[in-house]
């Protein structure tokens with residue numbers, strides 16, 4: 001599932017293509033894609049609104065519209081966003097289309113249908129997106145943005161103080177920090193030399209410092225490299241490169257880049273977790289408490305599927321071809337330009 005760097009890349013790619021455009025209407029072929037409205041009401045609520053901004057909060061794309069409302073788009077497992085001319089061929093996996101007044105369309109393609117789109121008002125007083133006027137904040141359950149300046153070491157320490165669980169599930173908890181998922185949790189813990197099953201309550205001050213630094217530096221690098229194109233993730237202007245820089249994620253059995261011993265894999269809360277059992281040590285007490293989880297550990301040999309998942313671009317290529325035809329490399333075509341904008345970058 002796309003995490004902070006991937007969703008940030010999607011938002012940045014979409015921004016120049018969408019800001020300034022006006023929405024003329026909407027077509028929805030899978031009603032459950034819409035979190036807040038029935039398809040007809042959704043189309044009526046959007047018609048005539050201008051797109052004023054495209055940003056991100058946590059793992060959601062946020063599209064700011066005129067009239068004090070915004071769309072939230074959660075890509076989930078297989079969601080992708082593409083800006084194409086209205087006459088471009090449309091494949092059956094497109095669940096939602098925003099028709100733009102200039103003859104283009106923003107299409108939400110989602111093979112597995114887990115993606116969700118909501119339309120919410122912005123509270124005039126607080127500036128927060130709310131479920132309804134005077135209602136609860138849409139992002140109330142989300143923790144701080146790890147790349148924002150306010151996410152200081154001191155703030156991180158303050159949030160850790162009340163926590164007693166294990167580090168891997170804690171980093172995945174969106175209420176603790178927003179935007180971190182399986183890929184960057186594993187990478188941050190490896191960089192900080194902290195075992196994913198270590199209990200947060202046992203962290204010493206240097207451990208906290210290394211983890212804070214690792215989370216921020218890895219996410220920042222991943223944003224710079226346009227995210228990790230693993231499984232179905234691709235962005236409007238093309239794949240990311242961060243998958244080549246990952247040290248442990250989906251590298252089970254390959255040598256640890258730091259010590260050369262094989263990367264291990266355990267399943268923690270149904271999530272595959274990758275780490276080096278030499279560089280990321282666990283205390284005897286934590287080891288005893290986690291012995292059932294550690295019994296799932298593998299890593300003597302590489303998992304062939306890991307490499308395939310990391311490298312295979314078949315489904316992403318299919319997504320692009322479905323949108324633009326096999327000859328086109330770029331997805332987003334700006335009005336009045338002959339070549340797809342993705343090529344001209």
Ligand SMILES: [Zn+2]
Nearest residue numbers: 256259276279
């Ligand atoms: Zn190692």
